[in-house]
Amino acid sequence: MTQTQTQTHSTVRAVNHLTARWAAKAASGSGSGSGSGSGGTVFTAAGVWPLLALLADGAGGPARDELAQALGIPAEDAAGAARELLAALAGVRGLSTATGLWAAADLPLEEGWSAKLPPGTRGTLTGDLDGDTKTLDGWASDRTGGLIEHMPVTLQPDTRLVLASALALTLKWAEPFREFPGRPSAGPWAGRALRQLSRTTSSLDPVRVAEGPAGPVTALEVTGADGMDIDVHLLLGGPEAPAADVLATGIAAVSGALPSVAGEALPDGSPGPGLAIAAVDAFSPQPQLSVSTVAFSLSAEHDLLADAALFGLLTATDRAYGHFPGISAEPLAIGSARQSAMARFHAAGFEAAAVTAIAARPGGAARPVTYRARRAEVRFDRPFGFLAVHRASGLVLAAGWVTDPEPAAQPRPGAAGLLAPPPFPGVRPPVPPSH
DSSP, X not given: OOHHHHXXXXXXXXXXXXXXXXXXHHGGGSOOTTOOSSSOEEEOHHHHHHHHHHHHHHOOHHXXXXXXXXXXXXXXXXXXXXXXHHHHHHTXXXXXXEEEEEEETTOOBOHHHHTTSOSOEEEEXXXXXXXXXXXXXXXXXXXXXXXXXXXXXXXXXXXXXXXXXXXXXXXXXXXXXXXXXXXXXXXXXXXXXXEEEEEEESOSTTEEEEEETTEEEEEEEEEXXXXXXXXXXXXXXXXXXXXXXXXXXXXXXXXXXXXXXXXXXXXXXXXXXXXXXXXXXXXXXXXXXXXXXXXXXXXXXXXXGGGTTTTTOTGGGOTXXXXXXXXXXXXXEEEEEEEEEEEEEOSSEEEEEEEEEEEEEEOOOOOOOOEEEEEEXXXXXXXXXXXXXXXXXXXXXXXXXXXXXXXXXXXXXXXXXXXXXXXXXXXXXXXXXXX
């Protein structure tokens, strides 16, 4: 492994660690596996980490130490790591990223710091709050293809600098799902008319089981189409497993930090939550993986200063002092740090986007059966997690928790009703899972 590859691997590990720590906070209010809580959440540490790294490079005193601790790398390495991460993301198919900086015209920026910034937009805050807001909103919308329409920052008359990142990914599935209106028969979604998704494929390996602190977690890899570098992993824990633990287990598994067992090596029975595997009568010896899940659409607004210590911004918000001598000779303190994020999972693909902004203010039919084949069935019919992951590096680009799937469209009067798809022909399904 080259030195550059080693550094990139270390950065990916640091970003994923921040994702797991953020999940422990963000998902704790989004409902447990039993379905309690609010309507779910979505967030991306991959959009926050580079901004914190750029701030750390220009920070001094306790603020610098806190940012380095949040990043998981020394502050003196942060700007280089941010540039390398953003350069690597720029080459990921299916993903677009951008970085922007807007400073007041009379704010003196340190040349050494600004020279380390990754390529991107450089703009000026004119002092016209309405005009500047429209400029920033236009940048957010343009860089995310309209998925995020507004910059998550409220400009103040004394805002001196805005540092922002945008991330957007769009995937088509290698093997699309079929969509149909259905009603789960059990669990917290029982009786609700939902946009259900199903598909059957000929390998059991996309489903894996990892053992986490709150018990086993079933992970399903939904692969992007050819030419895509990103996959989405759906994560299901036990009915009482906390969302944060399920997400943390999934992050560790997809990054290789925690071993997991692929479907072909799993035993028959119910080896994981929502998962059943059995040998069945079939017309072909090929294994079959039947997946049932739901379409979902999420959006979330995160105030990073609500947990400023998590992001290394606690000291940096104290306006009695200046904390960024490496950015400007003018004393600066963090006045705002927010992220807007969204995700959509549907029959044909997946979209996710996030814009993160940090603002600084002044300091002061029947046939004979001839084969036996293994069949696995996995059902995501209660709250579950998801991760969008760069396949080659294991970098988690977006994470979230689903508690409120999309409802099925109401049929038009007189329209023929849609039926759920029949079981895959030629097999007898395994016993439903008991998890």
